[in-house]
Amino acid sequence: MNVKMEKQSEQKQTTHQLTMVQAVSDAMKTMLEIDDTTLLLGEDIGKNGGVFRATEGLQELFGEDRVVDTPLSEAGIVGTAVGLAVNGFKPVVEMQFMGFVYPAYDQIMTHVSRLRMKTMGRFSVPMVIRTPYGAGIRAPEIHSDSAETIFTHMPGIKVVCPATPYDAKGLLIAAIEDPDPVIFMEPMRSYRAQREEVPTGKYTVEIGKGEKIQEGTDVTIIAWGAMVPVAMQAAKQAEERGMSCEVLDLKTLYPLDRDLIAESVQKTGRAVIVHEAHGTGGLGNDILSVINDTSFLYLRAPIERVTGFDVPVPFFALEEHYLPSPKRILQSIEKVVHF
Template sequence: MATLNLIQAINLAIDEQLGRNDKVVVYGEDVGVEGGVFRATQGLQKKYGKDRVFDAPIAESSIVGTAIGMAMNGMRPIVEIQFDGFVFPAYNQIVTQLARTRNKSRGNYTNPVVIRIPVGGGIKGLEHHSESLETYLGHIPGIKVVMPSTPYDAKGLLAAALESKDPVIFLEPKRIYRSGKQEVPEEHYTIEIGKAKVLKEGTDITVVGWGAQLREIQAAVKEVEAEGISVEVIDLRTINPIDTETIVESVKKTGRFLVVHEAMRTYGPGAELIAQVNEKAFLHLEAPATRLTGFDIVIPLARGEHHHMINKDQIVAEIKKIVAY
């Protein structure tokens, strides 16, 4: 076992795949010599050479486009988009090519590309550096979208992504890259993509979140449980496909549902989760299924960013309101 933070776990997962498969290549802006702006690939170029870990031009469309060609010809590219808001130039390649290869070729070709993207706010970033991309990316058929909340999950989910036959977008909540450490097996393991995790069982309300938001949820749960409210906490882990079964079974037990996410409210993932709960567990509900989300605005810059982020006190208030309904 190694005691690692999230960014170290990601580095270990990539290192492991480079060592296991000589078809794996890693590239993106500054990922080679510098090891990436967050140092997720630090030391890998020195270990594996410039042919397998290298810097790319500042051209996100080309980064993803070349990865598509590589994957169709037997390679296993891992590409990094330096910041979340920089993915939009590559969106055309993702939607019109990457996601549709299996369908367009009638299953003759797949596109095993992994796109890593640091996402979310909380670091007082510049414009285009703090975006929540779940809605943009989770809506695309043919793409799996993953977001871990712990170092253990980050390594296991990234390993599964790197072994998937289909494209995976791996969203990394940058706010918690170095905010805590956890024991992580150094040997190879995978975590199933598309399977949520029940972090804590409870009887009064189900609360679902993912990524950095789990830290705020867990802090809120400690407070409300001290007052006698029993909370079941679920880490969604995968934005697409959604593990509806785990969520619905939990709501049937607790009778109440709250989803918490940093992404904007309108058309956000919370709306889809509430729709699933209403369709499949409506008669078990004792209060309206509820969402607590970011605002429908452009993510504020550094001095106003905290107004957009969902905090522990907001979650505590919402849980109490739903339980008292």
């Protein structure tokens, strides 16, 4: 937190204590104030303020034309946002849950991600698709998916996933200002889990850069979003057993911060990758490739992945068994340290 406080004092900004969902809201409010072309589109985002209240009060402030309650129509929302984006607006679209983004897959895959390439830059799509993701809040079926690799596998789109209120606001503003499309994943179990000093007004956190959030020497734990606090818990337990963990919060899932990963793994020689999406085809495999490409000869143990199992995200009675836990992460830490 000290680093962040320094950043703030440099910018001489006042701060306020915000939860992540408030920080997300604050980012949108900031950009709606600064830039007339910013529009919010989504289901129930107006009067209701969004199902998680991320847009609470914004329609009252900016009007129904800029904070738009749309029909229940994900492909329609993303498709019309393409038209708005190529014609001078910056739509920030809310998909109510990541498991509800699938009807819009065609629009994102066949147009949002590739319009720029196929028109050689003539048309671009400066759009943000915000979507709460992940399990752990006892939500109904399909409300708990973590579908980042659908989008990291899609060339032409960036994928961002903050773990803290400060990063949520700074990354969302960076995403709105990005000239290209950004998928913005919000860990819903972290929405109200902590408060943090967040600067008022505009600031950005760079897309494509992760952060070393704990210094360590024996093993690098790599996580993002809702898995960051879980990884930190495991790191603390490992510490108590005499194993020193370095923890990385990736923040951006495409493009990956390869330098950060390489630097850390070259120092510790060991890595445990944690994500809540299924292991097969999961982003952990790409991170493994980064380590293979950059740090193979530094490794002192095979890399471990702690991920959701290769099963659909279950009904919530079993979600704690589906999700990576500190216990599972600790098991992997021990395995690599004592290899």
